[in-house]
Amino acid sequence: MKDVIIQGxxxxxxxxxxxxPSSDAMTLFQTxxxxxxxxxxxxQMFGKTFKQPRLIAWMADKGVHYTYxxxxxxxxxxxKEVRELKDQIEHKTGYKFNAVLINYYRDGNDSxxxxxxxxxxxxxxxxxxxxxxxxxxxxxxRNFTERSNKHKxxxxxxxxxxxxxxxxxxxxxxxxxxxxxxxxRINLTFRLIKNISKKNELLF
Numbered sequence: 001m002k003d004v005i006i007q008g009x010x011x012x013x014x015x016x017x018x019x020x021p022s023s024d025a026m027t028l029f030q031t032x033x034x035x036x037x038x039x040x041x042x043x044q045m046f047g048k049t050f051k052q053p054r055l056i057a058w059m060a061d062k063g064v065h066y067t068y069x070x071x072x073x074x075x076x077x078x079x080k081e082v083r084e085l086k087d088q089i090e091h092k093t094g095y096k097f098n099a100v101l102i103n104y105y106r107d108g109n110d111s112x113x114x115x116x117x118x119x120x121x122x123x124x125x126x127x128x129x130x131x132x133x134x135x136x137x138x139x140x141x142r143n144f145t146e147r148s149n150k151h152k153x154x155x156x157x158x159x160x161x162x163x164x165x166x167x168x169x170x171x172x173x174x175x176x177x178x179x180x181x182x183x184x185r186i187n188l189t190f191r192l193i194k195n196i197s198k199k200n201e202l203l204f
Contacts, residue, residue, distance in 0.1 A: 005153055006141060011167025013141070015153060016160040019092075019131065025158030029133035031081060032186055038104055053177075054110040060099035064193050075099065085131060086190055093162055095127045097190035105137070108181030114142065114172045117189070122165070126192035130161040134185040142172045155187075 005013040020028070038055040059082055060075035078086070086097055103112065117128055132155040139161070143149035155161065175187075 005151060005161075006167060006171065010143070010170035011164055013161060013163045013167055015162075017156050018158055019160035020133075020158035022157050025133050028081060028085075029157075029184070029186055032079070032102070032133070033104065033184065036079060036102065036104075037076060054112065055104040055106070057102040057104075058099070059102070060193065064099050082188065085188065089129045089131070089160065089190060092160075093127065093129060095129065095162075095192075097126075097129065097192050099193045100188050100190045103187045103189075105135075105175070105185045105187070107184060108135075108137075108178035111177040112175040114174045116144070116168045116172055117163075117191075121193050122168075123192040123194050124165055126165055128163050128165075128168070129190040130155075130163070131188045131190075132159045132161070132185065133157060133188075135181050135183040137175055137178060137181060137185055140174050140176065142174075144170050144172055 001016075003015045003017070005015050007013075036057045038057055040055055041052050042049050058075050059078050061078075064075055082100060082102070086100065090096055105111070122128075134157055136154055136156050139153050139155045141151040141153075153161075
């Protein structure tokens with residue numbers, strides 16, 4: 001059963017708490033931890049360079065590229081299980097995707113700050129499907145113009161959150177640090193990337 005988290009003129013977010021059975025999700029979590037090529041990347045803030053507080057992997061259809069920190073990266077080929085997940089989610093939601101950003105939060109010290117997934121490279125009519133595996137973490141929404149308008153949801157192991165593009169224009173979201181979480185979590189965000197020049201930047 002799905003729950004509507006946010007609904008209205010400023011976007012929609014829909015959540016399935018048990019999209020994948022918990023035991024299957026944990027098996028998949030361990031497979032991806034062991035088999036994906038995880039990368040640690042630098043980010044620049046306030047004139048200084050820091051390591052991102054998480055590991056990432058990027059997969060996409062052939063020819064889909066992005067530029068990050070002035071370096072253009074070519075996506076890795078689809079991992080078998082990840083490609084199967086993409087196909088299943090497309091069938092479930094009716095939306096198409098050609099890329100996935102995968103974040104590995106090793107424990108509660110790894111995090112993602114406030115941001116919106118509204119880069120111009122993402123198709124303006126597309127949705128983002130976010131699948132969670134492993135440790136449960138709270139996910140926060142904050143309206144971009146009415147900062148006091150907030151939502152918080154516990155993303156469970158095996159859950160699926162689907163956000164439309166309009167929501168990305170009007171709401172920030174974050175995955176804050178949680179010291180009480182000792183185990184890892186993997187989040188797969190499936191996207192539809194437009195066929196554009198490599199010179200443009202896609203920032204995560």
